[in-house]
Amino acid sequence: MDFSKYHALGNDYIVIDPNKTKFNLTKENIQLVCHRNFGVGSDGILYGPIIEGNNIKLKILNPDGSEAEKSGNGIRIFSRYLLDQGYINTTSFTLDTLGGKVLVTLLDPKGKLIKVDMGTVTFSSDSVPVAGESREVVDEVFKLGNTSVRITCASIGNPHCVIPLDEVSEELAKEFGPLIENHPMFPNRINMQLLRVIDRNNIEIEIWERGAGYTLASGSSSCAAASAAYKLGLVDNKLKVHMPGGSIEIDIDLDGHVHMTGSVSSVANGKFSDELWQNLE
Numbered sequence: 001m002d003f004s005k006y007h008a009l010g011n012d013y014i015v016i017d018p019n020k021t022k023f024n025l026t027k028e029n030i031q032l033v034c035h036r037n038f039g040v041g042s043d044g045i046l047y048g049p050i051i052e053g054n055n056i057k058l059k060i061l062n063p064d065g066s067e068a069e070k071s072g073n074g075i076r077i078f079s080r081y082l083l084d085q086g087y088i089n090t091t092s093f094t095l096d097t098l099g100g101k102v103l104v105t106l107l108d109p110k111g112k113l114i115k116v117d118m119g120t121v122t123f124s125s126d127s128v129p130v131a132g133e134s135r136e137v138v139d140e141v142f143k144l145g146n147t148s149v150r151i152t153c154a155s156i157g158n159p160h161c162v163i164p165l166d167e168v169s170e171e172l173a174k175e176f177g178p179l180i181e182n183h184p185m186f187p188n189r190i191n192m193q194l195l196r197v198i199d200r201n202n203i204e205i206e207i208w209e210r211g212a213g214y215t216l217a218s219g220s221s222s223c224a225a226a227s228a229a230y231k232l233g234l235v236d237n238k239l240k241v242h243m244p245g246g247s248i249e250i251d252i253d254l255d256g257h258v259h260m261t262g263s264v265s266s267v268a269n270g271k272f273s274d275e276l277w278q279n280l281e
């Protein structure tokens with residue numbers, strides 16, 4: 001078996017396990033495997049487990065070949081993979097990501113519902129990062145094309161730009177997304193969420209992901225958008241984030257840790273054909 005494919009609310013990932021298969025983790029190979037027509041197709045690759053002593057590490061790759069510091073849906077999917085493959089025999093464990101350690105709790109024996117302590121969120125321009133003087137980027141006016149919006153930027157390991165609007169849509173996410181993702185204000189590029197507040201315990205987001213484009217759901221985006229709405233005083237600390245692919249529960253605790261609870265679904269286990277790599281020539 002070369003790979004296992006899962007999705008989390010329609011945000012799909014391919015798990016490639018270096019303990020089971022040889023895979024050269026080059027930009028070209030990542031782009032090809034993730035390609036929706038010439039490859040298997042996915043919103044990214046989860047490469048691991050990379051086991052170092054008692055630590056379990058995973059690498060998170062976007063379809064454009066860039067590496068992400070964190071992925072909420074990716075962490076839940078990877079945790080389910082570890083359970084399915086017998087790597088873990090406890091209901092709670094930590095994982096190492098480029099963006100820091102996360103604490104995972106399996107909420108059911110089959111790993112279909114998983115909770116993750118994603119760590120804390122910072123709005124510091126130096127941490128996200130956002131260009132300009134050091135500040136918290138909260139409710140800042142931002143010129144976008146021939147319009148202007150108000151942005152709140154957050155990092156939960158990976159960077160996010162949250163834009164509250166009265167109405168959100170796929171079309172608007174696809175219009176604003178590339179402009180925000182690649183704007184010079186964001187030296188490491190950035191994920192973008194359009195945010196509509198439904199009430200103090202429900203928000204709706206439309207997502208444009210750094211290195212992946214429009215996606216149906218995003219765990220770290222849910223954490224960032226919920227944290228931004230909470231920082232702006234628009235919601236309580238327990239809320240549901242509604243996305244086109246489904247919803248995620250967020251709980252921001254007293255020490256600022258953001259807890260994300262969501263589902264995971266298995267799609268397939270598979271083998272790459274030798275012919276796949278000919279597309280690289």
Ligand SMILES: N[C@H](CCC[C@H](N)C(=O)O)C(=O)O
Pocket residue numbers: 011043062067068069070071072073074158159191209210211212217218219220221
């Ligand atoms: N594209 C994101 C990583 C994946 C985030 C998303 N799929 C999630 O579930 O958090 C980035 O470059 O930061």
